[in-house]
Amino acid sequence: MTPPVRPVRILLCDDHAVVRAGLLALLGGEPEIEVVGEAGSGEEAVALAARLGPDVVLMDLQLGPGIDGVEATRRITSGAGAGTANVLVLTTYDTDADITRAIEAGATGYLLKAERPEELFAAIRAAAQGRTTLSPPVASRVMARMRSPRPTLTERELDILGQLSQGLGNRDIARALFISEATVKTHLGRIYEKLGVDTRAGAVAVANEQRLLS
Structure with missing residues (x-):
């Protein structure tokens, strides 16, 4: 049985x-x-x-x-x-x-x-x-x-993405990189577009997935 x-x-x-x-x-x-x-x-x-x-x-x-x-x-x-x-x-x-x-x-x-x-x-x-x-x-x-090519980010965009992965806000990123908050926002918009995301957490997740910061 x-x-x-x-x-x-x-x-x-x-x-x-x-x-x-x-x-x-x-x-x-x-x-x-x-x-x-x-x-x-x-x-x-x-x-x-x-x-x-x-x-x-x-x-x-x-x-x-x-x-x-x-x-x-x-x-x-x-x-x-x-x-x-x-x-x-x-x-x-x-x-x-x-x-x-x-x-x-x-x-x-x-x-x-x-x-x-x-x-x-x-x-x-x-x-x-x-x-x-x-x-x-x-x-x-x-x-x-998986089929899409790895997104190409500029050196400055990678700098900002690295700061973003550490949990820094726009003001702190601007201070760390000696640029204006408006410039940070502009770069973030381009980063989001290239990575196909619309949030900071999403950008960091894709960056880790595609080893953009390694």
Whole structure:
């Protein structure tokens, strides 16, 4: 007699209670999936992952006050919270910067909330086995970035990007490089355009991914 298959144990992390309730209802109908806990913040997800030992953490990226989903993912996958769970990102955000940061943080998969339930179930099972699943739009972005040539930044732009990676604001960067804040802003605009991002965190993430500062 074949022994019963142990269900995949899931921890949900989303700061919207209505979303968590919807996921609970959806996943509750799958006999091979068991939701063992839910978290409304990144800090709570890290703590529960360590305490409950789920197979997969279903993680949103934007979590309101506190650490975001990327940092929570990094702590869970690095073992900082003593957990061993794989993290499957489930979000509405599909920018290059978001995808890059999540994957670099250790996410096993990246799924968009627009996917069909069957795709979510399959991605959860894959994540439990350590296999990667990407939504088609996400996979397309990843492939496009891999095929695109490494962006060429000027020496000054690299200087500013280096200061940016240290967490400095525009005023401090201007003082460090003996230029005006207006010049810093102009260079930042060009850096964002070349790297295909629209935030400081995104620029730093892409710079690390493409080893622009090494």
